[in-house]
Amino acid sequence: MRNVIFCGVGGQGIVLASKLLAQAALDEGRTVRAAETIGMAQRGGSVMSHVRYSTEGGERCASSLVPAHAADLIVSFEPGEAVRALPYLGTDGIVITAAAAQIPVTAALANSPYDGSAARAYLEGACGALVLDCESVCRSCKSPRVVNMALMGAAFATGRLGISRASLDAALGKLVKPAFLEMNRMAFSLGAEMAGRRWQS
Amino acid sequence: MPDKTPRMLMGNEAIGFGALRAGVNVVAGYPGTPSTEVLETIAKNNPGPVHVEWSTNEKAALEVAAGASYSGARSLVTMKQVGMNVASDPLMSLSYIGVKGGLVCLVADDPGPISSQTEQDTRLFGRFAKVPVLDPTTPEQAYEMMPYAFELSERYDTPVIVRPTTRICHARAAIALDFDYEPHAIAGFERSPRWVIFPRLSHQRHLQMNEEMPRLGDEFSDGSLNSVESRGAAPRRGIVCGGVSAAYVRDALSSPEFADASYRLATVATPYPFPEAFALSVLEGLDEVICFEELEPVIETELTYLCGKHHLPTDVRGKLTGDTAGAGENSAALVRGQLDAFLGVEAPEPPVLPADTPELPVRPPVLCAGCPHRGSFYAVKRALRGKKAFFTGDIGCYTLGNAMPLDMVDTCLCMGADVTIAQGMHVAEPDAKHVAFIGDSTFFASGITGVVNAHYNKHDITLVVLDNSTTAMTGHQPHPGTGVLMSGSEEECRPGPAAAAHALRIEDFLRAAGADPVITADPLDLERAEAAVAEAVAAPHLSAVIFKSPCIWMAKPSAPYEVDESRCTNCKSCINQIGCPAITRRTDKDGSRQVVIDPALCYGCGLCSQVCHFGAIRKGGSR
The missing domain is CATH 3.40.50.920 (Rossmann fold)
Known part of the structure; x- marks a missing residue:
């Protein structure tokens, strides 16, 4: 059984990332369950997607939601949201997060000092999280909307997904319009490269 | 029909396909999280002959479905749990009258609640109305259940409720669509006293239901669903x-x-x-x-x-x-x-995390950057500054107008209640101004009754219609004000001249119901918007302002705005007045902070530039 959590702020492209992983797992013949946040929380609220799939000869899950302390991988689009998702992290689980903080209106109004730095420091200390400069990937790809693919690439590079790159790429072709395919592939590669350096060393 | 290899389907999609598998002929509903995607799935995968409609509200939807059922059509009606309250009038009687073509009510409950006003339980509504309830435990079971629900409805001569919850509706599972659509044969309406509810008939039917429900309970005991x-x-x-x-x-x-x-x-x-x-x-x-x-x-x-x-x-x-x-x-x-x-099992020790967890910001949902409702609320706030005034709100994205700094929703109860709550408040406190906010879809769903009441009973309120030309909160469904249909010709089912010619105008309704003045204004033109509100509120009787501007999800963004840092005094007026999520403060290396606009979030609505006292916010380059 593999348990993967995607989390972040509504509107960051989290649903596409979780759909991509679920589709790739299905195409590899796994038993897959998934769940996404839909509705009012999409308007700038905290959102979370769960993807669960069987591994070869392994057990199947009953629920679409990852239980507490069971995630093999938490892929976060925002450092504070990664901290919020930590109760899901399994003993040997890995955390990947985009570095950039999303500052909510409440924090801007309250003069709060939230800028994500404390969250990033905590994540690195608490679970050796990989903090990824997704903004540089966005600059290289000339689009602010490829954070999800940069993170997917990084998630692949951890080796924890147990899904082949070919399956992920084929699923991408099914889910993304042809005009955006190359851009998304590039972001995936750049994300994988950045994370690969960490997991090779 | 779809290819028959398994694919990832959301529970709501599985339910929609399950209804098609049952040969459903007529589908009516009103959007509401977590039910909305059921009807959308059927519309999107309509093999042709299925009539699909977003009805004006759940009561209308159930009555349309009942009529189709009386004539022998298999009918599905979809709604969220609070929609059942609106549809309860026809439901309570329909269980006595019964059906001809199978009639299934898909009512999605929302434990949490995650996106609802109440945590009501539709299983109890079924019991109250004496209508059988099926409660799927997985998306796969929901798919299998739908044909059985229609068949059950016909065999027991009763509507049947299928009640999934959010975590079934929005869960995804791999499901193979193992059917080809074959429409149920419509037998046609036959005149009979059984279709006219009278006390004597109700008494007979009540006895009959009392006998049949235990029989159905036995069928459930023997069946494979439990x-x-x-x-x-x-x-x-x-x-x-x-x-x-x-x-x-x-x-x-x-x-x-x-x-x-x-x-x-x-x-x-x-x-x-x-x-x-x-x-x-x-x-x-x-x-x-x-x-x-x-x-x-x-x-x-x-x-x-x-x-x-x-x-x-x-x-x-x-x-x-x-x-x-x-x-x-x-x-x-x-x-x-x-x-x-x-x-009596001992749980394993959970992994321990360092205790010095950093403080995390709360993230309540907010109006999107560029949302026209922000301009509408702010214009009303400015026009009534310093006056004793109360603001009644309603169900939709615009409920979020209650958040700081706008703080413009004093009450919210249920669909349409803003219009009538304002009237009661004004009777009790006539020295105050009462402004009611309602969205365009909600206006058609349940606002019109309240408007008629306001005129007839001489209530002095101002109705502000937030017309963004869609049902935004539930994912942008069309409504009578858009004229776009869910089944019909290609032209009828997309925005364009045919739909525009068919659209109902809210202005016409309000004038017909005696509102005066009825002013239409652009909420993103702050000065004129404020003047429109001032004029309407001054009238000592029912008046209305229609703020018309499309939802940003339906419109192309224009060039983002920028802060001219040489002019900006960092007074934070823009942040403190309108609370747009695209406006934040950057912390520089020396610790100083500068107001900035995130170009990735800014939709170019320009409201902030009209709020700035120093002319420090201006339109930037092309997007």
Whole structure:
């Protein structure tokens, strides 16, 4: 059984990332369950997607939601949201997060000092999280909307997904319009490269 | 029809395809999270002959479906749980009248609640109305259930409720669509006294229902929707689940700590009429049983009743005994802790994280950057500054107008209530101004009655219609004001001249209902918007402003605005006045902070530039 959590702020492209992983797992013949946040929380609220799939000869899950302390991988689009998702992290689980903080209106109004730095420091200390400069990937790809693919690439590079790159790429072709395919592939590669350096060393 | 290899389907998609598999002829509904995608799935995959419509509200939808059913069509009506309140008038009588073509009410409950006003339980509504209820435990079961629900409806001459919850509706599972659509043959309407409800008929039908429901309960007991299994020799403890809780329980019980546990595990997917014979077989020989279900203790109450009726020594535990939570949704973690306690299992130590967790910002949902509602609320706020005024709100994205700094929603109750609550408040406190906010879809769904009441009873309120030309909160469904249909010709089903010619104008309704003046204004032109509100509020009777500007999700963004840092004094007026999520403050290396606009979030609405006192916000380059 593999348990993967995607989390972040509504509107960051989290649903596409979780759909991509679920589709790739299905195409590899796994038993897959998934769940996404839909509705009012999409308007700038905290959102979370769960993807669960069987591994070869392994057990199947009953629920679409990852239980507490069971995630093999938490892929976060925002450092504070990664901290919020930590109760899901399994003993040997890995955390990947985009570095950039999303500052909510409440924090801007309250003069709060939230800028994500404390969250990033905590994540690195608490679970050796990989903090990824997704903004540089966005600059290289000339689009602010490829954070999800940069993170997917990084998630692949951890080796924890147990899904082949070919399956992920084929699923991408099914889910993304042809005009955006190359851009998304590039972001995936750049994300994988950045994370690969960490997991090779 | 779709290819027959398994694919990832959302529970709501599975339900929609399940209805197509049953040969459904007519589908009507009103959007509401978590039910919306059921009707959308059918519209999107319509093999041609299915009539699909977003009705003006749930009552209209159920009556359309009932009429189609009287004429022999298989009909589906979709709504969220609070929609059942609106549709309850026809439902209560329809259970007495019965059906001809199968009629299924898909009513999605929302434990939490996650996106709803209440945590009401539609299983109890079924019991109240004497309408059978099916409660799927997985998306796959929901798919399988739909054809059975239609068949059941025809065999027992009754509407049938299928009640999934959010975590079924929005869960994804791999499902193979193993059917080709074949429309149900429509027999046609036959005149008969049975279609006209009269007290004598109701009495007869009441007796009949009292006989039939236990018979159906027996059918459920014998059927395959409910399940029971035992672990270990002669178990003395039982676990009975309803809905998605069954999956949480199964996942927990697959943990190694439960390997030696002895228990009986049952799921109830047919909560009304309750499968008593099945439940008695589950209870046999048990000392105690715990119920895992969300919302109300329906299964728990039924089991407690059965134990009393049959003098069983079994203790029934759950919400009523405080062993499980009385409100909110269940989760794997919650259920696991309750199971550990019930079966006397010790949980493994959870991984320990450092205690110095950083403070995290709260993230309540907010109006999007560029949302025209922000301009509307701000214009009303400015126009009534310093006056004694109260603001009634309604259900939709614009409920978010209550958040700081706009703080413009003093009340919110249910669909359409803004219009009439304002009237009652004004009667009680006539020296204050009362402004009611309503969205365009909500106006058609349940606002018109209140407007007529305001004119007839001479209530002095100002109605502000937030017309963004869509039903935004639930994912942008069309409504009578857009003219776009869910089935029909290609032109009729997309925005364009045909739809525009067919659209109803809210202005016309308001004038016909006696509102004066009725002013249409652009909410993103702050000065004129404020003047429109001032003029309308000055009238000593029903008046209205229609703020017309499309939802940003339907319109192309224009060039983002920028802060001219040489002019900006960092007074934070823009942040403190309108609270746009695109405006934040950057912390520079020297610790100083500068107001900035995030170009990725800014939609170019320009409201902030009209708020700035220093001309420091201006339109930037092309996007």
